Amino acid sequence: MAHTPSExxxxxxxxxxxxxxxxxxxxxxxxxxxxxxxxxxxxxGSTASALDNIEKQLHxxxxxxxxxxxxxxxxxxxxxxxxxEAVRGAAYIQESVAERVDVKRALFEELDKLCxxxxxxxxxTSGIPSSRFTEGLAIASxxxxxxxxxxxxxxxxxxxxxxxxxxxxxxxxxxxxxxxLGQSVVHVRKEIEGFVLNRLQxxxxxEAMALxxxxxxxxxxxxxxxxxxxxxxxxxxxxxxxxxxxxxGGVRDYxxxxxxxxxxxxxxxTHSQSWTADLIGRVEDQRRELLPQDQLxxxxxxxxxxxxxxxxRLKRESEADEKSR
Amino acid sequence: MAHTPSExxxxxxxxxxxxxxxxxxxxxxxxxxxxxxxxxxxxxGSTASALDNIEKQLHxxxxxxxxxxxxxxxxxxxxxxxxxEAVRGAAYIQESVAERVDVKRALFEELDKLCxxxxxxxxxTSGIPSSRFTEGLAIASxxxxxxxxxxxxxxxxxxxxxxxxxxxxxxxxxxxxxxxLGQSVVHVRKEIEGFVLNRLQxxxxxEAMALxxxxxxxxxxxxxxxxxxxxxxxxxxxxxxxxxxxxxGGVRDYxxxxxxxxxxxxxxxTHSQSWTADLIGRVEDQRRELLPQDQLxxxxxxxxxxxxxxxxRLKRESEADEKSR
Numbered sequence: 001m002a003h004t005p006s007e008x009x010x011x012x013x014x015x016x017x018x019x020x021x022x023x024x025x026x027x028x029x030x031x032x033x034x035x036x037x038x039x040x041x042x043x044x045g046s047t048a049s050a051l052d053n054i055e056k057q058l059h060x061x062x063x064x065x066x067x068x069x070x071x072x073x074x075x076x077x078x079x080x081x082x083x084x085e086a087v088r089g090a091a092y093i094q095e096s097v098a099e100r101v102d103v104k105r106a107l108f109e110e111l112d113k114l115c116x117x118x119x120x121x122x123x124x125t126s127g128i129p130s131s132r133f134t135e136g137l138a139i140a141s142x143x144x145x146x147x148x149x150x151x152x153x154x155x156x157x158x159x160x161x162x163x164x165x166x167x168x169x170x171x172x173x174x175x176x177x178x179x180x181l182g183q184s185v186v187h188v189r190k191e192i193e194g195f196v197l198n199r200l201q202x203x204x205x206x207e208a209m210a211l212x213x214x215x216x217x218x219x220x221x222x223x224x225x226x227x228x229x230x231x232x233x234x235x236x237x238x239x240x241x242x243x244x245x246x247x248x249g250g251v252r253d254y255x256x257x258x259x260x261x262x263x264x265x266x267x268x269x270t271h272s273q274s275w276t277a278d279l280i281g282r283v284e285d286q287r288r289e290l291l292p293q294d295q296l297x298x299x300x301x302x303x304x305x306x307x308x309x310x311x312x313r314l315k316r317e318s319e320a321d322e323k324s325r
Numbered sequence: 326m327a328h329t330p331s332e333x334x335x336x337x338x339x340x341x342x343x344x345x346x347x348x349x350x351x352x353x354x355x356x357x358x359x360x361x362x363x364x365x366x367x368x369x370g371s372t373a374s375a376l377d378n379i380e381k382q383l384h385x386x387x388x389x390x391x392x393x394x395x396x397x398x399x400x401x402x403x404x405x406x407x408x409x410e411a412v413r414g415a416a417y418i419q420e421s422v423a424e425r426v427d428v429k430r431a432l433f434e435e436l437d438k439l440c441x442x443x444x445x446x447x448x449x450t451s452g453i454p455s456s457r458f459t460e461g462l463a464i465a466s467x468x469x470x471x472x473x474x475x476x477x478x479x480x481x482x483x484x485x486x487x488x489x490x491x492x493x494x495x496x497x498x499x500x501x502x503x504x505x506l507g508q509s510v511v512h513v514r515k516e517i518e519g520f521v522l523n524r525l526q527x528x529x530x531x532e533a534m535a536l537x538x539x540x541x542x543x544x545x546x547x548x549x550x551x552x553x554x555x556x557x558x559x560x561x562x563x564x565x566x567x568x569x570x571x572x573x574g575g576v577r578d579y580x581x582x583x584x585x586x587x588x589x590x591x592x593x594x595t596h597s598q599s600w601t602a603d604l605i606g607r608v609e610d611q612r613r614e615l616l617p618q619d620q621l622x623x624x625x626x627x628x629x630x631x632x633x634x635x636x637x638r639l640k641r642e643s644e645a646d647e648k649s650r
Binding site for chain 2: 126127149155156157159184185186187188189190192193194196197198199200201202203204205206207208211214215216217218219220221222223224225226227228229230231232233234235236237238239240241243244245248249250251252255259261262263264265266267268269270272274275280281283284286287288290291293296299300303306307310
């Protein structure tokens with residue numbers, strides 16, 4: 001039987017170190033699942049404003065039926081006065097400090113001294129392999145990348161990326177913890193630039209930029225191709241299931257039918273087109289024509305409401321599934 | 326003011342030539358919008374079974390609130406006994422015959438003789454530039470690719486791809502017709518392998534296959550990365566709007582922050598990895614473990630219901646928008 005988050009954590013608290021946008025998002029994931037969460041940020045004042053932000057987010061989640069009791073979730077959050085206080089006896093630490101190797105390295109040297117062997121650390125880095133900031137430290141065997149999509153309390157995927165030093169036990173612990181929290185766990189088996197998610201996004205952006213650069217299509221027409229076409233399937237099936245269902249006999253049959261087309265697409269783009277200032281300027285101009293600079297914030301709120309609507313639907317569907325069992 | 330489909334077509338009928346899966350889908354798009362549709366297929370018997378299939382699809386659409394009156398939609402469909410009968414006086418022909426240059430070329434030579442100058446032809450080809458089957462024909466100026474996603478009555482995107490011979494008037498006519506039908510029109514300004522949609526899908530599949538080949542992640546974990554992560558945003562925003570909203574200052578700011586990561590991802594995959602039989606075999610094995618061969622059909626029906634649910638939601642949202650105006 002699956003364990004609850006508290007059972008996985010052995011009734012111990014978790015710590016969020018670095019309480020910017022990403023850390024605050026993680027705090028919501030942990031606290032709504034019933035865990036005691038200690039927040040710490042080296043920048044004084046940052047945790048207090050994080051709490052304000054978390055409270056605001058929780059009220060918005062509540063209005064979409066995504067959390068029940070805002071007050072009791074908030075009651076599980078504690079501000080820690082020091083790093084030592086935050087991590088003492090913690091089952092798990094989610095590191096979410098600035099995306100710089102030197103900043104992360106300095107933090108992990110401190111954690112190496114402060115943490116006992118029962119604490120596992122996940123790094124929120126979206127691109128730095130953890131070996132670059134844990135190499136040579138005893139704690140390295142208990143550190144791995146746990147890369148969320150923002151915000152993690154809405155979009156469930158997390159990438160688990162061990163370094164060569166990470167122990168199988170640490171991977172297993174985080175896998176179990178993330179599953180118990182309701183996240184969707186992806187195992188990236190080797191350290192690689194951009195992990196899986198940003199690699200998939202990266203190759204797509206590369207082609208999209210090249211199509212604009214070559215005058216084949218506008219940014220908006222490329223966006224339409226995704227949101228009114230490709231993106232529908234990818235929002236509930238991945239690319240492999242998509243092609244598996246797109247030929248009578250499954251994926252091998254699909255490749256037999258369409259492999260030649262994809263090979264010719266592949267061969268038609270062998271050169272690397274760099275993102276020149278001119279190209280980015282044209283993309284920026286096209287976007288600002290569609291969405292003026294002063295409407296960016298409002299549109300971000302729209303996006304978040306759309307994500308909440310998707311999360312709400314999935315929650316209701318899975319609750320209906322539970323009931324019908 | 327926007328014109329209705331009948332106004333755009335000058336009260337003339339449209340013809341669907343080739344009544345397989347794609348042609349049948351187009352027939353639904355045209356007929357539900359009030360147009361008279363003539364169906365023709367060189368293979369005798371194909372149009373009759375297409376009608377059965379169309380009727381089944383319409384009943385399913387009706388159950389999702391996507392069409393009102395199945396009987397009156399069906400009443401607009403006519404089986405034509407010959408190609409000449411199908412296309413005589415038609416405003417528009419949607420060519421949906423087999424994906425082979427020789428088959429299409431033979432058809433367009435016939436259409437060249439049969440059609441007068443008031444008829445425009447769209448080809449459903451998913452990858453063949455129309456110049457390859459219209460070159461040297463007088464009709465070439467009135468032919469362009471009008472590439473749908475399957476099924477076009479659910480997924481709205483269509484790619485319009487002119488050949489060098491296509492007239493601006495023909496492009497404008499199809500653009501207006503497709504808009505009036507409620508499709509989402511993407512203009513591909515030059516003939517290019519795979520157009521836009523399959524190029525975007527192609528580069529993503531290429532990286533996904535390479536990640537499996539390199540032992541970085543399983544097919545299922547790559548699928549999760551999409552359906553529980555990236556795909557959420559892409560189902561309602563394209564890749565450009567996504568990155569535009571992902572940095573405080575918009576897309577230029579985003580590239581300043583993350584351009585180096587994407588450049589390093591780009592540089593880490595300079596070689597082309599071909600899809601060997603061994604790799605495809607492993608992908609097939611992984612998929613069959615998740616979804617046995619004998620459940621493919623059932624899962625396709627599930628996919629279609631998910632697509633209908635998305636289409637239904639968008640229809641209700643746009644009707645609510647209309648009302649609130």
